[in-house]
Amino acid sequence: MGRGYGFANRDIVSIRSFTREEIDYILEVSGTMEPLVEKGSDMLRGKVLAELFFEPSTRTMLSFQTAMYKLGGSVIGFAEPGVSSVWKGESLADTVRVVESYSDVIVLRHPLEGAARFAAEYARVPVINAGSGAEEHPTQALLDLYTIMKSKGRIDGLNIVLMGDLRYGRTVHSLAYALSLYDVKLRLVSPDLLKMRREVIEDIKDRIEVSEHTDLADVLLDADVLYVTRIQKERFPDLGEYEKVRGSYAVNLDVLKRAKEDLIVLHPLPRVDEVAVEVDSTPFAKYFEQARNGVVVRMALLALVLGAVE
Numbered sequence: 600m601g602r603g604y605g606f607a608n609r610d611i612v613s614i615r616s617f618t619r620e621e622i623d624y625i626l627e628v629s630g631t632m633e634p635l636v637e638k639g640s641d642m643l644r645g646k647v648l649a650e651l652f653f654e655p656s657t658r659t660m661l662s663f664q665t666a667m668y669k670l671g672g673s674v675i676g677f678a679e680p681g682v683s684s685v686w687k688g689e690s691l692a693d694t695v696r697v698v699e700s701y702s703d704v705i706v707l708r709h710p711l712e713g714a715a716r717f718a719a720e721y722a723r724v725p726v727i728n729a730g731s732g733a734e735e736h737p738t739q740a741l742l743d744l745y746t747i748m749k750s751k752g753r754i755d756g757l758n759i760v761l762m763g764d765l766r767y768g769r770t771v772h773s774l775a776y777a778l779s780l781y782d783v784k785l786r787l788v789s790p791d792l793l794k795m796r797r798e799v800i801e802d803i804k805d806r807i808e809v810s811e812h813t814d815l816a817d818v819l820l821d822a823d824v825l826y827v828t829r830i831q832k833e834r835f836p837d838l839g840e841y842e843k844v845r846g847s848y849a850v851n852l853d854v855l856k857r858a859k860e861d862l863i864v865l866h867p868l869p870r871v872d873e874v875a876v877e878v879d880s881t882p883f884a885k886y887f888e889q890a891r892n893g894v895v896v897r898m899a900l901l902a903l904v905l906g907a908v909e
């Protein structure tokens with residue numbers, strides 16, 4: 600491998616800075632990491648990953664840690680959910696300046712949009728965006744694509760439904776941008792209040808067919824992928840507005856009776872009540888496998904930006 604994409608030292612701030620060829624290459628390298636999950640590797644021995652999590656996380660934080668350990672590297676960092684209210688431009692810049700002198704790569708999650716870009720501008724080491732407010736979550740989009748590819752054998756030609764909180768959910772923004780590089784039909788299902796941001800739709804609508812719906816029944820019949828998201832309660836400016844929409848979109852066995860037999864249901868997790876637990880034991884459910892795929896995709900990203908894989 601090694602097609603000279605120049606991933607070494609590259610920041611991963613937005614999925615929009617990647618071409619389809621680059622994304623396909625990341626998915627290919629992720630596949631080569633599968634055997635190393637078992638065997639381990641010392642390809643990143645001596646390298647240090649710094650995790651700066653200004654917002655809660657389970658999967659993203661732990662899977663980056665696992666990825667680093669599987670490749671022989673080490674992890675430092677903090678997870679301090681309450682810190683968002685004390686955010687000051689300078690303090691993030693200073694934190695990044697200090698942390699870069701201890702580490703080889705920084706993974707940052709922050710409640711403010713633009714935070715990862717800002718950090719990347721200050722840091723000399725590569726910065727990977729692990730979620731920037733409601734804006735983007737590029738590594739999640741890559742593991743979502745990897746999961747679709749693994750389950751379906753392709754991304755092109757699929758009908759893909761994104762449902763739930765398309766306004767405040769950052770994973771769906773990155774995923775919509777990424778999918779627009781493929782030949783897919785994208786159906787967006789949400790209550791009016793939670794519709795996909797205009798700027799995202801404007802950006803992708805010239806490349807792929809996109810339609811908006813309020814009812815899942817309109818698009819479920821021929822869907823190949825149903826990607827469900829949690830209502831991002833913590834990002835609602837007004838909780839009264841949240842009360843109006845909570846629980847409005849739920850996937851259960853009854854709903855899935857009308858789906859194609861080989862539909863896959865994805866969810867970035869954590870779920871609240873959008874996907875009923877009864878779905879977990881059906882062949883539709885791919886969300887736990889999706890979470891597991893986060894490890895190989897993050898192994899690939901770390902190996903690429905740290906120059907261990909060309």
Ligand code: NCD
Nearest residue numbers: 658659730770829867868869
């Ligand atoms: C998501 C996030 O943090 O944006 N979680 C994740 O990284 N898998 C989704 C969410 O919080 O709903």
